[in-house]
Amino acid sequence: MQRTSFSDFACSVAKTLDVVGEWWTPLILRDVFLGVTKFDLIQQDLGIPRKVLAERLSVLVDNGVLSRHAYRDGRTRHEYHLTEKGNDFITALIAMMNWGDRWLSEPNGPPLQVLHSGCGGKVEAQLVCRSCGERVAHNDLRTVSGPGARDTKGTAVVSGKASHSMIDVD
Amino acid sequence: MQRTSFSDFACSVAKTLDVVGEWWTPLILRDVFLGVTKFDLIQQDLGIPRKVLAERLSVLVDNGVLSRHAYRDGRTRHEYHLTEKGNDFITALIAMMNWGDRWLSEPNGPPLQVLHSGCGGKVEAQLVCRSCGERVAHNDLRTVSGPGARDTKGTAVVSGKASHSMIDVD
């Protein structure tokens, strides 16, 4: 199937997908986040083919998203944990979960809830403005090309083809 | 390759991936969000095989993420736009973009910036507590099984296998 690599797109979404965008990968990260850290447990939980799981775990370790720890050393027994890089991906994972909860929900409501351990309230991914601190709605967004813009694939907007509110800024 | 459908997982991440998790799909949504709304422009921008693009667009329209509008009618000329459901996915898309910006960045910085059209500040996806309104770090999260929890695939945690801070709550 020789899947196209997104790594040379001048687009951070593409680069992200190149690392964690493959089939099964976000679900593996979800399991590790929730504390399912061993090969066989992940395999049983997801029903993923063992070959695919082995390969995905290697890719994630190679990319620094997961770390592989031997336990009961001597033998090859491993646990997988999120690195700092992996933990930072949780925001995206929860954003996807929220969307599924809202638009594709189970009849009885969300299967899993994420809570703030401080106050016990429900946690949600939101768009927030770093200047004024306000929550931002999708129709209050404006996109501009950043300093790293290049003229390659995934840059239609940057090269001015967009009908959208694009302004060049560098 | 007969890809496993995630639709019957009791997990909103899996359900989300079932709709928008395929190779290319998030990039198509990114382009539509940025104002690249026509078949040929998306195809040229991404370099995606035409057959794959046609199929992905159909899936997205069928699932209510995109809407297909005829323009200059008489001929079949279409534009694709985000529906409310599609717009709501932007949060997840920006979360992925942020992660790519932070961990896989271009030498010169982010290729694209998302700004608050009100104040012009940079917009970012964050985890926020709906009770206390505070920003939540990944190590301040606690997960509990929600009302829609079922005992199928993708529920290792819910059925108590997790080493994590899981508490049953229904």
Next chain:
DNA sequence: CGAGTCGAGTTCCTTTAAGAGACCTATCTC
């Protein structure tokens, strides 16, 4: 002490989606 089990993969085979590119059709444009 030998048989069975378990974790963590690896190997092999079949099916099928992705990728590349040619082809099609209806309308404008010159």
Next chain:
DNA sequence: GAGATAGGTCTCTTAAAGGAACTCGACTCG
């Protein structure tokens, strides 16, 4: 009436996904 253009469809090849069996070195049960 000869391109050009938009929006696809068709065909072919290759490689990834899915399924299942096999490996290999500890343990552990009787």
